[in-house]
Amino acid sequence: MSSPPPGTVETARFGPETAAHVRAFFGTEPTPLVPLRGSAAAWRLAGVYIKDESKRLGQQAFKVFGGAYGMACWMSKNLGVELQSCGGIEGLRKTYLEKKGGVPTTFVTCTDGNHGRAVAWAAKQLGQKAVVYMPKGSAQARVDHITGHGAECTVTEMNYDDCVKFAAEKAKQNGWVYFQDTTGPDYFEIPGWIMQGYTAMADEAIEQIKQLDEGALPTHVLLQVGVGSMAGAVLGYLVERFRQEGLPVPVAMMLEPENAACAYESAKKGDGSTVDVEGDLESMIAGLCCGVLSDIGWPILWKHVDGAFVKIADGLAGNGMRLLKSEGVEAGECGGAGVGFVRRLMLAPADDKKAAELRRGLGLGPESRVLIFNTEGATDPANYEKQLQLPDVPAAAHDFEFVLRRLPETATSEPLAEMLKVQA
Ligand SMILES: Cc1ncc(COP(=O)(O)O)c(C=O)c1O
Incomplete structure (x- = not known):
């Protein structure tokens, strides 16, 4: 890990003022925000919102x-x-x-x-x-x-x-x-600018949710992690915006494929340093197949993720792609992964203690509104068509693992060791 110059990893760089500059520079209409009303009801949540980046400038991704x-x-x-x-x-x-x-x-x-x-x-x-x-x-x-x-x-x-x-x-x-x-x-300079560009989608999403559901705000957010630039930028934006407005920052879920889970492994190590994942990083969730974290993204995640680091099996991404297709949203592997995981968590079998523990740890329940970014459309059409033909993969014991990390200021009065709990 190389040390970023002073100020580089401050969330202030990624706040609403930056997002406003980015939006003004492009001057384009926001991408759609799609509420999944049926899924929210079935999963006993107050809301599930998909920010659909498959429609970004005709390029099928937020990037x-x-x-x-x-x-x-x-x-x-x-x-x-x-x-x-x-x-x-x-x-x-x-x-x-x-x-x-x-x-x-x-x-x-x-x-x-x-x-x-x-x-x-x-x-x-x-x-x-x-x-x-x-x-x-x-x-x-x-x-x-x-x-x-x-x-x-x-x-x-x-x-x-x-x-x-x-x-x-x-x-x-x-x-x-x-x-x-x-x-x-x-x-550091160029990756920092690129990250600033990502803040616009978070800014749009918050405005859209408020408009759609009479001032409602997300209580939870799911962010996919490759090198952690996108997650760092969006979380940075949310921290700045919610704090400026005196509101609780959404509980954050960081999501990675099980074979490229560098943020999960780093969180599990638990001292703020990063763990690199080596090898082929084999997963169909291609956009997330990165084994080395960004030195801007990771410090933001380490400091501000009040929630969990999760790694998942590829099958959950396929489930999500099919679910979004049935809702009229085109989702590639990265996009499907988020929804597929939230569904897995909320529809877990009654005896699934791991899912229950994570839901409890995240405070996910009937009052929760979850914002998920469909970060890409069918950028690999051959795999997209293949996934649409496959049946859903049933829940399995090891299709996800997590590290729960609630920050001291938001967690209950339990001792710190309990708050920074690593799931076995
Ligand atoms: C579609 C999609 N989603 C999410 C990500 C993750 O972004 P990052 O690498 O900044 O963590 C990527 C990265 O390539 C991507 O292509």
Whole structure:
């Protein structure tokens, strides 16, 4: 873990003011917020809300706001001008190319799909070039989305984390801008900007829930974790917003696939340091197959997750994809994972002590309103079609594991050791 410069991991960077800048920069309509009324009733919850990022700028994932906002921040800094005065995407593109004699800058990144597509889209809109590397086994459809925006894309023989290092090397060799959505040694500025781009969806979601249900606010939030940039940014936003309004910050559930559960393992270790997960990181939930946490995302999660770190079996993501399809929402693997897990938790068999313990620990019940981000649509159409044909996977003893972590200020008067309880 490398040490971020002072201020880098402060939630204030990700609050409502930042979200307002991001929303103004893009100037687009919010993505839909879909209430799952039937599921909420069946799961004995007051509300379940899906923020549907499959509809974000036609790019099927929230990542596009991060990639494009981050690239815009880099370009405006390079020009020495305030981003807010650049006239949005079109204005920035024109000014940059004018100042650079029409010569675009090359941005290089590694991706398991959505971030690379975001960078390719951003480069195209902003008049720049993108070079993208992908880990072995990446789906052809995800490659096609990237090359479809005119970017160069290569599928390597490496796992995600090695591929990230490879992209950094390529940048050095070629004088390109290394443009990653996670941190590295002395590399914090760009991932911080990308994270700021993610705050907009949280801002939209809170407004939409309030409007939909007469001022209601989420009591719980579920966030998927790959490197933890998205979860750190959204949680950072929620901490800032709810504290500014004097309200209790939603109880947070962090979700990972069981074979790439670096946040879960780090939380289980319990001293604030990170644990890397190595190997193939094999899971169909491709967007979350990361074994090394962001040095901006993790400190925010460690300090502010008042809830639980959870790892799940892939089958629960498939259940969620089918459930959302039946509600008219297109959900890829990452999106389905959140709903599939909440359903598993709320519809657990009566003798499922583990689920009961987690529900109790999180205070999940009839008063709870749960916000879940459908972070992607069918970004791998072949697997999407396959999953839709499969039957639901029944609850199993080890289809999820958790570390409960309630913060001292919100937990009951139990001793600290009890509050930071690790499930065996
Ligand atoms: C669809 C989707 N959801 C969630 C995530 C997790 O985001 P992060 O890697 O910032 O934790 C990703 C990351 O690629 C993703 O593509």
